Amino acid sequence: MAPDRGVKTSGKGINYQAISPTEESRPNRSQTDGAEENEEDEHRQQAKQLLADRVEADTNFTVRGVLVGLGIGIIICFSNTYFGLQTGWVSGMAMPASLLGFAFFRSIRNVLEVPFSPVENVLVQTVAGAVGTMPLGVGCVGVLPALNFLLKPSENGPVDLSLWKLIVWSVGICFLGVFVAVPLRKEVIIREKLRFPSGTATALMIGVLHGEKAQKDHAHAFSEESSQIDRVDSGDPVRPPEGSTDNENDHRDDWRSKIKLLTIAFAISAVYTLVSFFIPQIHDIPFMGFYLANQWLWTFNPSPAYVGQGIIMGCATTTHMLFGAVLGWGVLSPIAKKNGWAAGSVDDWEHGSKGWIVWISLAIMLADSVVNIGWLALRPLIRYGPQWMASVRDTAHHGDLRSVMTPKTIYSRLQNSDTSTSMSHLNPDHTQEASDALHHDTLKAAVEDLPESDAPPEHLVNNWIVFGGFVVAIGLTIAGVHIAFPGMMPFWATILSILFSLVLSLMGVRALGETDLNPVSGISKLTQLAFAAFIPRSSPNAIVINLIAGAISESAALQAGDLMQDLKAGHLLGASPAAQFWGQLIGSFVGAVASALVYKLYTSVYIIPGGLFQVPTGYVWIFTARLVTGHGLPPMAWQYAVGAGIIWILLTALRIYGKDTWWQKFIPGGIAVAVGMYNVPSFTVARAIGGIISAYWIGWKKREEETVVVLASGLILGEGVVSYPIIEICWE
Numbered sequence: 001m002a003p004d005r006g007v008k009t010s011g012k013g014i015n016y017q018a019i020s021p022t023e024e025s026r027p028n029r030s031q032t033d034g035a036e037e038n039e040e041d042e043h044r045q046q047a048k049q050l051l052a053d054r055v056e057a058d059t060n061f062t063v064r065g066v067l068v069g070l071g072i073g074i075i076i077c078f079s080n081t082y083f084g085l086q087t088g089w090v091s092g093m094a095m096p097a098s099l100l101g102f103a104f105f106r107s108i109r110n111v112l113e114v115p116f117s118p119v120e121n122v123l124v125q126t127v128a129g130a131v132g133t134m135p136l137g138v139g140c141v142g143v144l145p146a147l148n149f150l151l152k153p154s155e156n157g158p159v160d161l162s163l164w165k166l167i168v169w170s171v172g173i174c175f176l177g178v179f180v181a182v183p184l185r186k187e188v189i190i191r192e193k194l195r196f197p198s199g200t201a202t203a204l205m206i207g208v209l210h211g212e213k214a215q216k217d218h219a220h221a222f223s224e225e226s227s228q229i230d231r232v233d234s235g236d237p238v239r240p241p242e243g244s245t246d247n248e249n250d251h252r253d254d255w256r257s258k259i260k261l262l263t264i265a266f267a268i269s270a271v272y273t274l275v276s277f278f279i280p281q282i283h284d285i286p287f288m289g290f291y292l293a294n295q296w297l298w299t300f301n302p303s304p305a306y307v308g309q310g311i312i313m314g315c316a317t318t319t320h321m322l323f324g325a326v327l328g329w330g331v332l333s334p335i336a337k338k339n340g341w342a343a344g345s346v347d348d349w350e351h352g353s354k355g356w357i358v359w360i361s362l363a364i365m366l367a368d369s370v371v372n373i374g375w376l377a378l379r380p381l382i383r384y385g386p387q388w389m390a391s392v393r394d395t396a397h398h399g400d401l402r403s404v405m406t407p408k409t410i411y412s413r414l415q416n417s418d419t420s421t422s423m424s425h426l427n428p429d430h431t432q433e434a435s436d437a438l439h440h441d442t443l444k445a446a447v448e449d450l451p452e453s454d455a456p457p458e459h460l461v462n463n464w465i466v467f468g469g470f471v472v473a474i475g476l477t478i479a480g481v482h483i484a485f486p487g488m489m490p491f492w493a494t495i496l497s498i499l500f501s502l503v504l505s506l507m508g509v510r511a512l513g514e515t516d517l518n519p520v521s522g523i524s525k526l527t528q529l530a531f532a533a534f535i536p537r538s539s540p541n542a543i544v545i546n547l548i549a550g551a552i553s554e555s556a557a558l559q560a561g562d563l564m565q566d567l568k569a570g571h572l573l574g575a576s577p578a579a580q581f582w583g584q585l586i587g588s589f590v591g592a593v594a595s596a597l598v599y600k601l602y603t604s605v606y607i608i609p610g611g612l613f614q615v616p617t618g619y620v621w622i623f624t625a626r627l628v629t630g631h632g633l634p635p636m637a638w639q640y641a642v643g644a645g646i647i648w649i650l651l652t653a654l655r656i657y658g659k660d661t662w663w664q665k666f667i668p669g670g671i672a673v674a675v676g677m678y679n680v681p682s683f684t685v686a687r688a689i690g691g692i693i694s695a696y697w698i699g700w701k702k703r704e705e706e707t708v709v710v711l712a713s714g715l716i717l718g719e720g721v722v723s724y725p726i727i728e729i730c731w732e
Helices: 031-055 063-087 096-108 119-130 142-150 163-173 177-193 197-209 211-221 223-229 245-278 290-296 304-313 314-336 352-398 401-406 407-423 432-449 464-486 491-515 519-533 542-573 578-604 616-628 635-659 672-679 681-700 705-731
Strands: none
Touching: 063 096, 063 119, 063 304, 063 578, 063 616, 063 681, 063 705, 096 197, 119 163, 119 197, 119 542, 119 578, 142 177, 142 432, 142 542, 163 464, 163 542, 163 578, 177 197, 177 464, 177 491, 177 542, 177 578, 197 542, 197 705, 245 304, 245 705, 290 314, 304 314, 304 705, 314 352, 314 672, 314 681, 352 519, 352 616, 352 635, 352 672, 352 705, 407 491, 432 464, 432 519, 464 491, 491 519, 491 542, 519 542, 519 616, 542 578, 542 616, 635 672, 681 705
């Protein structure tokens, strides 16, 4: 799956009350500390009360909301299958799902007995996202094509699942990540208050859609979270909007303009798709001349959908992808061809340079994944290790060693460690002003460390339901694997793959909360790499086992991250977590069945791989399995792969070191570069144009990002949806 960039929440749309006053208007700190403490306490009580009021609403979980979410999700499912088989790119499209849900209910508002509410909109986009991302979750864009079409007879292939076995497999693995995510919610959303930028942006958009009244109601619900998003780029505090008629008219015009933009973009993309069906040459425009187009595959696909994907990815990511295309197709491909290491046709996956450079992209992807996920695992030890060791020494000194390992003791000591460290540097000769400043900053830090207000216990998911559901999800996973692939996957290997998926899903959720990027591709590759140590290379099913294990990890990590983004949006808007949980389960089940049906539809009509559907991620999966299980590489591929891996280990470490610096975006990210290498240049060039459009609108024009996201969503959905009637034409 191609990397999606984090959505920058500029604060435009919903305006939130700043927690603290500006420096110019702030009274003397020594006179206001008590007042600030009382104000914060009152603020939190208001937030808690609002959350309680919201979750009690009857519209948190409705049949109509679920049905509309399922309908929108199936549209996204078709679109994601279409683009996933082409390039491996899949998107949850939470913001357009919210917009489409709002537009539908707005159009029938005169016949609704109960108005469509923000929390019901959260339900719609939760269900739609669960359905829409399932083509990736059950492997329809990577693992299944690899098993069905790319596995050699010597590897016990091909493995072509019948429709009923495909449904059993899909339903079997579609719930595990849901039950992984629910227990993490309190830690990462309530206590740590991770940003989850896409979830936050979705909450902002839903608030905008539901108007001025919703904006006022939401002001306190965001609590401390609002302090992160209540300022525009200039840094000035945002004032609450006036309840005027002008604002109501502006709101009405705003959502209407977005619906109009989405419709126009959809129509443009749909027309292009129909034209390109009758004139397929339009997919490969030789923009750099016929020689480069014919000999080295340098063409341009002017698909509005791929331009839209580039808009969503952003300029930095698409630039790194373009760098990968130049490196792979402009440098390494000619080198391999000239030296006879890839003597076949350039577009031949097996013997040409197209397949040769995939090995290099795999090394880059693995290097990036190992460093990033390794850092996620080590960072807590680096950050808290010294404080924990200090607590061990202190406790040992007092003779109470048993209490060192209790979670409560560890948590309280770590929470107080930063304050203790800063207090140790105090100088008793500091001025009163400095002391007041320190007291104010300490108070502010203490308030920020407090957990967010949460929904009432009766609207949280019961722990017994989570535990029981988790056991059932494990049972379904085991059953799905062994019914779909009888005699191929040892029982112990299935259990081991589930354990891997649990650990790696935790890291994926944390990465998503901090960066808005769920590294599911890297997670699956790490599982494949690890499984190579457990499965003998001599096993006739070594490749199949490796692929299935990676698929289970990818599915769990994707579902956990998808639900966590939705839970973040729901928390900010005061939706019931339990309602979202049940909506996610329904969406996951329907999405699993729909994905199996849509996949069978595409594979029955089109030649795969071939033509429009090259399934590059399928090749990435099978090549990774062959690499880690010791199958032979093309000549000189391993030398170049090792060199590229070392380089990207250093570059990824440099990106981590330079987080939040101005120069980090100039260091090419490994996943983006790898995607640019294993996809043909025609897709990457179109995405790069989309990235430029995004940079122009957001960076140069300083306009709100919601507009270009809506534009991009229309462009993507137009081609994805119109592909269905084209399938019907081809079938006939």
